[in-house]
Amino acid sequence: MVLELDSLRYQHPGQARPFIHIDRFVLQAGERVLLHGPSGCGKSTLLSLITGIRPAQQGDIRVAGQLFSSLSQRRRDAFRADHIGVIFQAFNLLPYLTAVDNVCLSAGFSRRRCEREAAGNNKQRRVAAQDLLTRLGLDAATSALPAWQLSFGQQQRVAAARALFGKPDLIIADEPTSALDSHSRDTLLALLCEHCENAGSALLMVSHDNQVADHFHRSIAFSALNGGSTMLPRIVLASLRTRKTSATLIVVAIALSLVMIVGIERLRHQVRANFASTVSGIDLIVSARGGPMNILLYSVFRLSDPTAGIRWDTVEHLADHPDVKWWIPIALGDSHRGFPVVATNDSYLAHYRYGQDQALSLADGQWFAGEDHVVLGSAVAQRLGYQLGDDMVLAHGASGPAIIEHDNHPFTVVGVLSATGTPVDQSVHVSLAGMAAIHSGGQFRSGLPPRPGQRADTPDSVNAVMLGLERRTAVLSLQRELSRYKAEPLSAIIPGVQLQRLWRMTAVGENALRATSMAVLLVALLVLVSTILAALEGRRHELAVLRAAGAGRLAVYGVIVGESLLVTVIGSLLGLTLLFVAQWALAPLALAEWSLRLPDTFLSVRELPTLAAILLAGSLAGLIPAEKAFRNSLADGLTPRN
Structure with a gap:
């Protein structure tokens, strides 16, 4: 050379x-x-x-x-x-x-x-x-x-x-x-x-x-x-500054689109994670004969009215089964100011798991030790403002208006569970003995006649029993055995299978939200293209001067597509910032109201393909205006118009 x-x-x-x-x-x-x-x-x-x-x-x-x-x-x-x-x-x-x-x-x-x-x-x-x-x-x-x-x-x-x-x-x-x-x-x-x-x-x-x-x-x-590496960026920035109003509107539209797309994706992923982590390590949930989905909804999510209970002697039979390692009884039917009451025993605190095999823990106080003790979920304590030592009254009826309030049988708050992001946070926990006492005679007489043969310290039935087995391989055989149980009709469901079914049932709404967010992004990109095309007439002379100075096709493309990409990048950063701030502000409310843990990340690796697709779409949106600008007559662009 x-x-x-x-x-x-x-x-x-x-x-x-x-x-x-x-x-x-x-x-x-x-x-x-x-x-x-x-x-x-x-x-x-x-x-x-x-x-x-x-x-x-x-x-x-x-x-x-x-x-x-x-x-x-x-x-x-x-x-x-x-x-x-x-x-x-x-x-x-x-x-x-x-x-x-x-x-x-x-x-x-x-x-x-x-x-x-x-x-x-x-x-x-x-x-x-x-x-x-x-x-x-x-x-x-x-x-x-x-x-x-x-x-x-x-x-x-x-x-x-x-x-x-x-x-x-x-x-x-x-x-x-x-x-x-x-x-x-x-x-x-x-x-x-x-x-x-x-x-x-x-x-x-x-x-x-x-x-x-x-x-x-x-x-x-x-x-x-x-200085070719710095000339085009200077032109792009100066050009956008002269059209800051329209550029700002496009940035806001792209930001809102990204908030919807990434926000919905994060919400979908977090809800799915919450679904999967609501209950962990439980092999079977046994209840009276009923639909598997309904059993899951009332025993885990407290979202449905329970079916008829299973007798206490059946519970004892399950507890003594050689394949059962541990068991958690769940009795429902009462509530407190809209929050469900769960009657259980010490196995609940010892064996209930959520998330990645995380155990329940107490944020304050202790687990119930008496018939008049109650332990609150974190959301219940936060929303109702209860402190340790406060008294509270339960009401008969799991949903809707209370049928009978047990106002002559108060319970004392002795503990508050740590937040889990599951329905546990929105539950009121009492002992089986406490539940039995308020529905029978004796000190906690409810005003209802006691059932014949009912013991004072245990209920005559529970609504569900969660089982942990000695061997996971015994799940299907025990499930078949319980379906043929002769003493009373039972249903045994595998929680993980039903959680997946429940998630698939919500996919229609999820896809509708996705389609809405994509439509918003498409509208934002169309606004971007139309704004650039509309501005080309006013920029006719500007682009002609660039071409007269020697700017080729790539340079013209660099200016127009560069503006589109820069606007998209700024809009994306603004959208991610807005989403992060919204997550930070709404996280306590989401956890308290819906037991939903919002992510605390600005951008995750899983979202990089989505962000790359948005940036690519924003860049491609400038191709049509760029080609139109280059094809405009150079001589016409340099000729002043009246």
Whole structure:
């Protein structure tokens, strides 16, 4: 390669950022490249760095394999004379020398260029110089005049001939056609291209005129080469600032869409996790004959009225079964101010599990030890404001208005369970003896006649028994055995199976919520597309200026699609922030009211594909406006409209 620029930086004194900022540029032997851009953008400064006239402050410049920074000033000047021909913007001719002498000047300091021109003596050099000037349109009489007597265009031709003389490896041309008419311009460029092709020289030319691009292998906008990595972002940000009202509305729409999509997904996942973690480690739930779903709802979730109970002697039979390791009786039917009352025994605290095999624990106080003791779930204590030592009265009836209040038989709060995020939080727990006492004679007489043969310290029946087995392999055989139990009709359900069935039943509502959130996102993206399309007419001149400055299809796409992507990113971040704040604010309420633990993460790995899809959709939303913007007539965009 003839020219290689790597991480080149140059900054004028007093500037806040580098004036020249080029990460990488390569020019091959024989290649012709045009750098075009408006005046003052740094083209001439770049050429002075490449030729070694101005030292680079940072980065590497290699010409014909030679690293400039390793050369002294003297050796750099000698290297430039041998390998680089320069057409200066100001010509830099010696006014007192003739045109021929000015052309020979470059060879006078470079034996290499004389050898390549086959001009070993002064006469041969002058003949070769005159031949080159003639091809550029200057006859012998004009070439014999001193430079100060030549016209502006003639001086430009002499400057070009001086650079071409000796067939250097690299020809640098700084606006060489700026003073020429179109015919002379094309003639000079044709000669430059012909000379480079015959000599194998590379040509790097800078110009504000992009109409000469057909003479070159590559045409590069200087703005894309110099600081191209930062130019487009600056354009995107400045453009959005001028349209902040519409951009803000789109950001809000995307944010709300993301809140719905990710929020519903989080809620769905958390509800499913809550469903799966409501009860853990229980192999079977045994109840009176009934539907499996109804048994699950009242025994675990307390959401349905229980069926007829199973007799206490049946409970004792289950407890004595050789396959049963432990058992938890559940008796329902009473309530307190809308919260269900669960009568059980010490096995409830010892063996009930939720989540990942987590045991129940007491946040305050102790487990009940007497018939008049009650232990509250965390949500009950929080919502009703009960403290340890407070009295409370139970009422007959699991749901709806109380049938009979046991106001002459108060219970005393002795403990509060830790929050679990399950229906345990919204339950009131008493002993089986306490439940039996308020529904029989004696100290806790309820006013109802006692049942014949009922003991004072145990109920005559319970609504369900949760079983933990010695061997998991015995689940199905025990389930079949209990379905054929002769003493009374029983049903035994596997909680995990019924939880999955219950979850599938809620899938219709879940999918409806998903569809709603996707529709909101689609509307937001359509608003994004329509807003960009509507703004294209007002931005017609802006985009035309970018194209006139050399911005190609990718640059125009970068501006439009970049705006879409930036708006989508900001909207997504705003949506995630809003969702996180909402989770933090609603977490105590969700746990207290619905026993639902909300996630405390800003973004989980599981949500990354969803976020990536939203960002991709936002980027793609800019493709149609970008293509329309690029296809608009450049000339029409630069023409003012009344």
